[in-house]
Amino acid sequence: MKTLEHFFASMALNNREKQRIIYDEEKKLAQNQAQIKSQMAKYEDELARKRMQAENEYHRIRNQELVKLQEESEIRLEQARRATEEKIQAQRRQTEKEKAEIQRETIRISEMAAAEARAHEARLSEEVNRRLLLERGDAEREKWISIIHATFEHIGGARVIWGYVDRILGQPSLIRESSRGKYPWSGMFSRAKNGNGFGDVILHPSLNKRIAQLASATANTKEHQAPFRNMLFYGPPGTGKTMVARELAHKSV
Incomplete structure (x- = not known):
């Protein structure tokens, strides 16, 4: 009986020990x-924190890249604006x-137009003055011819006329008595009758009038002992410039 009790007591002890061990193990496991x-x-908290840090970074x-892109865009826009402004200024x-x-x-x-207008006006004024001078000279010539025709009606008076004109106008030192005809004014009378005042030189009536006026003006210049002026005859060769000058010299002595 004692042995059986001891066995059951030992088993109960073992069960309590097992229960304690199981409890301890469960406690440790827990x-x-x-x-x-x-x-x-x-x-997990560390991962969440690191994930948040990574997201924030x-x-x-x-944001830095966006700011940089925005700044670069603004710089490009400013450069384009400056380039456009420079082009506009240029x-x-x-x-x-x-x-x-x-x-x-x-x-x-x-100024050129004004100068040309003034020159044209001066030319017109000069032309008017020249025409007036020619008309006065022509009137003077006609007056002298009328006086000659009224005073001397025959050819014998030519010598007297020549001496009279020589006294008024004076004979050029280079023209000697032998260089002119015996009746130098007879040619003028004959030419006056046929309408040609320059011998074999045929001139337009208006030009003939101008040359006659120049001859009269030259004679008047010498009569009043005024300074002479140069005359220029221009035109193509063979148009009678020399003949006119010669006749003009004879008429103005």
């Missing part, structure tokens, strides 16, 4: 699980330069 769970929570870098300067050139050219053309 502690380990709690520790692992705590570590997992810390690890990504957003920061992204075009404005070119326009001002062309405008100044046009103004200078306009002034030059206006």
Whole structure:
């Protein structure tokens, strides 16, 4: 009986020991699980924190890139604006330069036109004065011819006329008595009758009138001992310039 009681007592002790061991193991397991769970929570928190930091860094870098892109875009826009402004200024300067050139050219053309107008007016005035002078000379010539015709009606009076004119006008030192005809004015009378006052020289009536006026003016110049002026005969060869000059010299002595 004691042996059986001892056996049951030993079994009960063993069961209590097993129960204690199981409890201890379960307690340790629970502690380990709690520790692992705590570590997992810390690890997850660390991961979440690092993920948040990574996201923040990504957003920061992204924002920096956006800011950089915006700044570069603004720089390009400013450069384009400056280039456009420089082109506008260059075009404005070119326009001002062309405008100044046009103004200078306009002034030059206006001055040239004014000078030409003044020259034209002077030429017209000179032409009017010349015509008046020619008309006065022609009137003087006609007066002398009328006096000669009225005073001397025959050819014998030519010598008297010549001496009279020599006394009035004076004979050029290079023309001697032997260089002229016996009746130098007889040719003038014959030419006056047929309408030609220059011998074999045939002139247009208006030109003939002008040459006669010049001869009379030359004679009057010498009569009044005024300074002579040069005369220029121009025209193509063979048009009678020398003949007219010779006849004019004979008529103005």
